[in-house]
Amino acid sequence: MNATERLTELFMRFPGIGPKQAKRFVYYLLREHSHFKEQLISALEELKFTGRQCDVCFRYFGDKSAVQDATCSICKDETRNRKTVMIIEKELDLDAIEKTASYAGIYFILGGLIPPLTEKPSELIRIRELVAMLHQKISNNDIEEIIFALPVTDNGDVTREYVEKTVKQIVGIGKVKLSTLARGLSSGLELEYVDKNTFKNAFEHRG
Amino acid sequence: MNATERLTELFMRFPGIGPKQAKRFVYYLLREHSHFKEQLISALEELKFTGRQCDVCFRYFGDKSAVQDATCSICKDETRNRKTVMIIEKELDLDAIEKTASYAGIYFILGGLIPPLTEKPSELIRIRELVAMLHQKISNNDIEEIIFALPVTDNGDVTREYVEKTVKQIVGIGKVKLSTLARGLSSGLELEYVDKNTFKNAFEHRG
Amino acid sequence: MNATERLTELFMRFPGIGPKQAKRFVYYLLREHSHFKEQLISALEELKFTGRQCDVCFRYFGDKSAVQDATCSICKDETRNRKTVMIIEKELDLDAIEKTASYAGIYFILGGLIPPLTEKPSELIRIRELVAMLHQKISNNDIEEIIFALPVTDNGDVTREYVEKTVKQIVGIGKVKLSTLARGLSSGLELEYVDKNTFKNAFEHRG
Amino acid sequence: MNATERLTELFMRFPGIGPKQAKRFVYYLLREHSHFKEQLISALEELKFTGRQCDVCFRYFGDKSAVQDATCSICKDETRNRKTVMIIEKELDLDAIEKTASYAGIYFILGGLIPPLTEKPSELIRIRELVAMLHQKISNNDIEEIIFALPVTDNGDVTREYVEKTVKQIVGIGKVKLSTLARGLSSGLELEYVDKNTFKNAFEHRG
Numbered sequence: 001m002n003a004t005e006r007l008t009e010l011f012m013r014f015p016g017i018g019p020k021q022a023k024r025f026v027y028y029l030l031r032e033h034s035h036f037k038e039q040l041i042s043a044l045e046e047l048k049f050t051g052r053q054c055d056v057c058f059r060y061f062g063d064k065s066a067v068q069d070a071t072c073s074i075c076k077d078e079t080r081n082r083k084t085v086m087i088i089e090k091e092l093d094l095d096a097i098e099k100t101a102s103y104a105g106i107y108f109i110l111g112g113l114i115p116p117l118t119e120k121p122s123e124l125i126r127i128r129e130l131v132a133m134l135h136q137k138i139s140n141n142d143i144e145e146i147i148f149a150l151p152v153t154d155n156g157d158v159t160r161e162y163v164e165k166t167v168k169q170i171v172g173i174g175k176v177k178l179s180t181l182a183r184g185l186s187s188g189l190e191l192e193y194v195d196k197n198t199f200k201n202a203f204e205h206r207g
Numbered sequence: 208m209n210a211t212e213r214l215t216e217l218f219m220r221f222p223g224i225g226p227k228q229a230k231r232f233v234y235y236l237l238r239e240h241s242h243f244k245e246q247l248i249s250a251l252e253e254l255k256f257t258g259r260q261c262d263v264c265f266r267y268f269g270d271k272s273a274v275q276d277a278t279c280s281i282c283k284d285e286t287r288n289r290k291t292v293m294i295i296e297k298e299l300d301l302d303a304i305e306k307t308a309s310y311a312g313i314y315f316i317l318g319g320l321i322p323p324l325t326e327k328p329s330e331l332i333r334i335r336e337l338v339a340m341l342h343q344k345i346s347n348n349d350i351e352e353i354i355f356a357l358p359v360t361d362n363g364d365v366t367r368e369y370v371e372k373t374v375k376q377i378v379g380i381g382k383v384k385l386s387t388l389a390r391g392l393s394s395g396l397e398l399e400y401v402d403k404n405t406f407k408n409a410f411e412h413r414g
Numbered sequence: 415m416n417a418t419e420r421l422t423e424l425f426m427r428f429p430g431i432g433p434k435q436a437k438r439f440v441y442y443l444l445r446e447h448s449h450f451k452e453q454l455i456s457a458l459e460e461l462k463f464t465g466r467q468c469d470v471c472f473r474y475f476g477d478k479s480a481v482q483d484a485t486c487s488i489c490k491d492e493t494r495n496r497k498t499v500m501i502i503e504k505e506l507d508l509d510a511i512e513k514t515a516s517y518a519g520i521y522f523i524l525g526g527l528i529p530p531l532t533e534k535p536s537e538l539i540r541i542r543e544l545v546a547m548l549h550q551k552i553s554n555n556d557i558e559e560i561i562f563a564l565p566v567t568d569n570g571d572v573t574r575e576y577v578e579k580t581v582k583q584i585v586g587i588g589k590v591k592l593s594t595l596a597r598g599l600s601s602g603l604e605l606e607y608v609d610k611n612t613f614k615n616a617f618e619h620r621g
Numbered sequence: 622m623n624a625t626e627r628l629t630e631l632f633m634r635f636p637g638i639g640p641k642q643a644k645r646f647v648y649y650l651l652r653e654h655s656h657f658k659e660q661l662i663s664a665l666e667e668l669k670f671t672g673r674q675c676d677v678c679f680r681y682f683g684d685k686s687a688v689q690d691a692t693c694s695i696c697k698d699e700t701r702n703r704k705t706v707m708i709i710e711k712e713l714d715l716d717a718i719e720k721t722a723s724y725a726g727i728y729f730i731l732g733g734l735i736p737p738l739t740e741k742p743s744e745l746i747r748i749r750e751l752v753a754m755l756h757q758k759i760s761n762n763d764i765e766e767i768i769f770a771l772p773v774t775d776n777g778d779v780t781r782e783y784v785e786k787t788v789k790q791i792v793g794i795g796k797v798k799l800s801t802l803a804r805g806l807s808s809g810l811e812l813e814y815v816d817k818n819t820f821k822n823a824f825e826h827r828g
Contacts, residue, residue: 090648184391188360194307199309243427246424248455507813507815600773605771611808
């Protein structure tokens, strides 16, 4: 297998990339000046060394500054409220939420969701890491609210229930506020297309 | 212009139907047995005589029973709570909400929405009819809550503000509860795709 | 079942119309002035009486003029070359071809296609009617070319083979030219998306 | 700008990749074992050295074997008929045609198309390279047919006319056959959707 074939196969493992698109990438690289390939190689090399997981929120990140310590820029940011932790599924959710510029706490990334009837849910998400982090925060008196920001799907609900149950055993009643993002009509929704659950949520929490 | 051409032009006025689809309808009718055409004509004749607007909620309906009095089956239904009125834009919204089987009050159909900066908003929606209906309900002590169920769009928000302002002048403070369907994450939403307004609403109303 | 429900069900039998769109049609009709409903009823009435099938090409049409004789305007048009017959599947194909303004002969509409391995193909298309028409044209010395204009699909190919075999037995070799629309690259095609059969046809018939 | 940001920007230059997809690639790489990144770097390195342009057909390719001489595997393949040259726009067209396994000659890649009214068309395509290649083939008596396989679009037609005119001055009349892939109905086409040009081509070349 030659370089174009190998590269095509590697690109096919990228999320959402089929054989045709992978080939298109390779042709693009073949046509581009070698300077571009060098930039790509150099960024990949750097990623290999600097790319790491934050030891607080467990997101993957690639800051050069992070070579020394393994905490990401959000978790290190002293202007953020570290007593509020938002529990999310994945990095892309964090990006979308950061883009709204409406949240100033920190995050914890579960790294997955639990489908209904899963036998060993603890293997699918970072529950041990969350427990350890909360124990430390509690002993430091460093936590006030845990916010669930999981998708409004069956998997999201199963995950929230499982994590909530675990978290409640640690934080004690009343000490730490547990909350969930409100459900209702999202922006742009026309009532004509409303589904049963969304309407029920929006109706019950009308105000 | 012959019958096929005239029929094609009439079908082109149906919502969402272009020339090709209109022609397809005509060919379909030409091929179908004349019995089908007769059924269609008979249903249209009946609609012409029975089709009317409810004098309470102002929706268009076509119940045969309605020939006598001009109130629709929902507004006449004694098992429904007539002290709760949900203000909506159009008939299709009513259908979608009825399908959720989660609401037992009655409706009022505005018949439109008000875009921002509209000079004469009262011409775009049934505001006079709403005012008259509310006056009557208040004098009968027949109203407890008005729920806004308008789309989560600029037009929906402008409409709600305008109607709310008008309604408040009639109902008096504290006598009638004014509410709005909750905003937040709707069913199926992945946080990855959340927009600024939806996140802000969901975050502020977390609970 | 009342008029709106019956009308919704009738519209759901129109090609490509689901329950939601059918309901939208009914609401549209309920809102429209009764004059529109009357126009619709009148066009449908006329279609019931004037809508008929051409006794030459077998297409359905609805010309008022056709009340007297049952031949469509294309087949009656003396400026067209009646010695050339294009065999097509359905009325919409005729419309599309007429729109190109590139064909001046007449048509014969099979009214269907034959899938592979069909046991009684003669029941799916108007083969008897085609045979009768050709017999008459031959005895009148009124035919020079038969052009197959069927879709480039398996069903189209099976249909052409079956009709061609039948036609050949009638017209005799050499007397009537049998032809098929050329296959190759159609307008707008990018080679990047070419499929095996299209390329083979385009390559073999390059010129 | 750190490695993740730089990598995101580089991926955004890949064909068809927006900022969200580029970020998704970077997160994927961050999560993947460093072995995958190493494979990617190694394939890119190899491409940098082996990736080159064929000195006959001018396509970009990345065969390791090509380090020594700069002719691609198709042009070197002695089982192919080098007296037939198919003129195409780009590498992806070549891939699609090779996949049909219906062509056994060689290719020449123009590397672009000429839009109507272009002032200096020779700067948009490899016309000088084509002329040089044809001169050599003619003096070696090594060419019999030139096949145009360009998209059926305005740009494709302008390009063919320009190249054909240039080529005719070189090859002399009658010595080398110039042909173009046939135009007509492509596989899967329903007559209902036929456009004017496709029908005209299919009708004029019926057979």
